[in-house]
Amino acid sequence: xxxxxxxxxxxxxxxxxxxxxxxxxxxxxxxxxxxxxxxxxxxxxxxxxxxxxxxxxxxxxxxxxxxxxxxxxxxxxxxxxxxxxxxxxxxxxxxxxxxxxxxxxxxxxxxxxxxxxxxxxxxxxxxxxxxxxxxxxxxxxxxxxxxxxxxxxxxxxxxxxxxxxxxxxxxxxxxxxxxxxxxxxxxxxxxxxxxxxxxxxxx
Numbered sequence: 555x556x557x558x559x560x561x562x563x564x565x566x567x568x569x570x571x572x573x574x575x576x577x578x579x580x581x582x583x584x585x586x587x588x589x590x591x592x593x594x595x596x597x598x599x600x601x602x603x604x605x606x607x608x609x610x611x612x613x614x615x616x617x618x619x620x621x622x623x624x625x626x627x628x629x630x631x632x633x634x635x636x637x638x639x640x641x642x643x644x645x646x647x648x649x650x651x652x653x654x655x656x657x658x659x660x661x662x663x664x665x666x667x668x669x670x671x672x673x674x675x676x677x678x679x680x681x682x683x684x685x686x687x688x689x690x691x692x693x694x695x696x697x698x699x700x701x702x703x704x705x706x707x708x709x710x711x712x713x714x715x716x717x718x719x720x721x722x723x724x725x726x727x728x729x730x731x732x733x734x735x736x737x738x739x740x741x742x743x744x745x746x747x748x749x750x751x752x753x754x755x756x757x
Contacts, residue, residue: 592724592756595623600727600754601632611639618754626662631655634688654688654708663716676721682731686711690743712737715747725756 599619606612613636620630632655639649664670664679688709717731733748 592622594625595621596756597621598628598630598727598754598756600752602750602752609641611637613637616750616752618752620658620754622756626665627659628661629657629659631657634686650691652688652690654686656684656686656713658682658684662719678719679716680719680729680731681716682714682733684711684713684733686713707741709739709742710737711735711742713748717750722753726753727755728753 597619598621599617601615601617603616604612604614615635616632617634618630618632620628622628634652634654634656636652637649638651639647641647659682661681662678663681667673667677668675686709688711689706690709691706713733713735715731715733717729719727719729721727728751730749730751733746733750735742735744735746735748738744738746
């Protein structure tokens, strides 16, 4: 009976020791992550802005809002507005707007290059999938073409691609991605692939 009590005592001691070691290791990892990253899931916002002025005026505003579900997977919504004004048009001053939005998802194929290479800073490779809907006009790029009786209409684009991201601080990331349209139609005036450069900030 005494040996049995000693045996159970040893088992309980080992269990408590392992549990304490596991808790300390988990806490250490969490503290280490908290110094450089934010615990998932979290919300983020961001986007990009492009401007051009002169005889050809171009404004492109893209606002992003989403959630980082896991260390690798994020999902979100974006809103887009573009304004064009071309004074070079043969038919006179031409201006129009494009507006719409999208639903997107990103997956970190390489979550952190530091796990593979001796590099400084947190960076990686992402895959990107997006469903985009834009309200546009046929001749907003083909300025000298007539509308051929076309009013404003919706484009439905399915964009896939990937790119590179860089953790700039604990809350901020920058990215550059290249996207192809797998649903391009003859009414789509955009050229592909598209290159997007932007940033996100955790909130």
